[in-house]
Amino acid sequence: MTLALAADDRPYLPRGVRVVEDRVRGGKVLLAPEKAIALDAIGVAILSRVTGTASLAEIVADLAATYDAPEAQILEDVQRFMMGLRARMFLGVRP
Amino acid sequence: MNVLPPIAMLAELTHRCPLACPYCSNPTELQAAQDELDTETWADVFRQAADIGVLQLHLSGGEPASRRDIVELTAAARAAGLYTNLITSGIGLTPRRLDALEAAGLDHIQLSLQGTNADLADWIGGYKGGFERKMQVAHAIRERGIPLTLNAVMHRHNLDDLERTIEMAVELGARRLEVACVQFHGWATINRVQLMPTREQTEDAKRIVAEAEARLRGVLAFDFVPPDYYSDFPKACMGGWGSAGLNVTPNGTVLPCHAAETIPHLTFENVRHRTLSEIWYDGDAFNAYRGTDWLPETCQTCDRMEIDFGGCRCQALALVGDAGATDPVCRKSPQHFIVRDIVEAAASEDASDFVYRGKELERLGRRCQSKQA
Numbered sequence: 014m015t016l017a018l019a020a021d022d023r024p025y026l027p028r029g030v031r032v033v034e035d036r037v038r039g040g041k042v043l044l045a046p047e048k049a050i051a052l053d054a055i056g057v058a059i060l061s062r063v064t065g066t067a068s069l070a071e072i073v074a075d076l077a078a079t080y081d082a083p084e085a086q087i088l089e090d091v092q093r094f095m096m097g098l099r100a101r102m103f104l105g106v107r108p
Numbered sequence: 109m110n111v112l113p114p115i116a117m118l119a120e121l122t123h124r125c126p127l128a129c130p131y132c133s134n135p136t137e138l139q140a141a142q143d144e145l146d147t148e149t150w151a152d153v154f155r156q157a158a159d160i161g162v163l164q165l166h167l168s169g170g171e172p173a174s175r176r177d178i179v180e181l182t183a184a185a186r187a188a189g190l191y192t193n194l195i196t197s198g199i200g201l202t203p204r205r206l207d208a209l210e211a212a213g214l215d216h217i218q219l220s221l222q223g224t225n226a227d228l229a230d231w232i233g234g235y236k237g238g239f240e241r242k243m244q245v246a247h248a249i250r251e252r253g254i255p256l257t258l259n260a261v262m263h264r265h266n267l268d269d270l271e272r273t274i275e276m277a278v279e280l281g282a283r284r285l286e287v288a289c290v291q292f293h294g295w296a297t298i299n300r301v302q303l304m305p306t307r308e309q310t311e312d313a314k315r316i317v318a319e320a321e322a323r324l325r326g327v328l329a330f331d332f333v334p335p336d337y338y339s340d341f342p343k344a345c346m347g348g349w350g351s352a353g354l355n356v357t358p359n360g361t362v363l364p365c366h367a368a369e370t371i372p373h374l375t376f377e378n379v380r381h382r383t384l385s386e387i388w389y390d391g392d393a394f395n396a397y398r399g400t401d402w403l404p405e406t407c408q409t410c411d412r413m414e415i416d417f418g419g420c421r422c423q424a425l426a427l428v429g430d431a432g433a434t435d436p437v438c439r440k441s442p443q444h445f446i447v448r449d450i451v452e453a454a455a456s457e458d459a460s461d462f463v464y465r466g467k468e469l470e471r472l473g474r475r476c477q478s479k480q481a
């Protein structure tokens with residue numbers, strides 16, 4: 014199975030994976046089974062758009078508009094980030 | 109030294125367990141039920157942990173479900189804002205209790221797997237009927253959709269079933285499989301000869317895991333802990349001593365690692381007398397091997413020093429007799445011959461009579477001593 018998302022795939026955080034405030038170190042952290050990942054600004058920007066209803070294409074378009082950056086470059090970043098999460102089973106995908 | 113806040117805490121709620129795995133990481137001197145911290149004290153420890161930066165809480169044991177208050181403890185952990193992971197054999201998790209744990213906000217379950225069939229699993233776990241009950245629990249977990257990791261502890265007697273173990277993880281709906289080759293601490297030290305995999309098994313395991321990882325991408329995630337006796341370099345102990353995690357034993361003693369009590373010159377503090385924050389930042393046991401300054405010359409001149417921090421302190425003590433030595437698993441260690449000898453001796457012996465956790469220790473104590481002499 015390929016981990017890459019198709020344009021109309023809709024990613025979501027499965028049960029047991031959530032983003033929380035790290036009140037001691039500051040910033041946000043992704044909590045998953047036996048893992049805590051500190052999120053940088055890009056990670057937060059991506060995951061705050063992962064709603065389960067928005068498609069990959071919509072997420073990328075939204076980010077490109079918000080940060081005034083070329084869609085192709087944003088797509089590459091988002092795809093890489095999401096594939097990493099998917100490999101660890103931290104991200105689900107609905108067609 | 110700049111000490112960072114801890115990320116994870118392992119709460120050994122109890123040493124009681126219906127199983128008796130011969131590799132149990134609990135100390136060979138098990139604590140009794142009457143010494144265990146009560147519900148309120150644990151709840152307070154969870155809050156303190158969250159306050160000093162802990163994000164991940166592992167509710168472990170022994171068998172954590174042997175605590176009658178496991179549901180209240182889970183609720184208290186969630187209320188403190190911790191990600192709660194139950195590390196269990198499954199025994200004692202009735203459907204009703206699973207419902208209650210779910211309602212209490214349990215995030216994830218790590219279910220141990222002793223073997224792939226009843227004969228093997230019940231022999232290894234020393235508990236008849238355990239495998240069947242575990243399978244029932246696994247199905248109940250799946251029905252509820254509780255995120256599941258299967259933790260397969262692997263050794264000489266079940267490594268040949270690795271392919272089947274992987275299949276089972278998929279069948280049971282686990283998202284993650286830990287292929288955890290036995291680490292030689294606690295009871296596993298006593299059963300080292302019986303548990304030591306062969307070099308061939310080790311090589312096969314690496315290949316099988318790599319193939320399965322590629323095949324099951326997006327279906328099952330893997331965590332592979334290879335048998336370190338066959339490695340060139342030691343495992344990085346938790347990213348360095350006192351750097352990421354802490355361990356609280358049933359009676360409230362706070363340890364930098366679950367086997368730390370085997371290091372005789374260290375003294376450990378208890379949450380009944382000091383705050384978790386004081387223990388983490390100022391405790392002698394935590395500061396004993398923090399950083400890298402204390403490391404011997406072999407490591408000081410090595411480019412892997414910031415990667416593995418000289419390996420495991422408890423293993424250095426157990427095999428070299430000095431907790432401050434380079435982990436003898438490392439091929440650069442002047443004492444590496446000790447590990448080589450152990451591996452060779454294990455290959456030529458065919459021992460399959462386990463000493464089960466909590467049983468027969470005295471008899472074995474004598475046998476071990478006479479062997480080492």
Ligand code: SF4
Nearest residue numbers: 125127128129132170
């Ligand atoms: S390793 Fe086995 S005996 Fe030890 S706590 Fe786990 S299930 Fe019980």
Ligand code: SF4
Nearest residue numbers: 407410412413418438
């Ligand atoms: S010499 Fe020390 S730092 Fe280097 S690999 Fe061995 S244990 Fe690690």
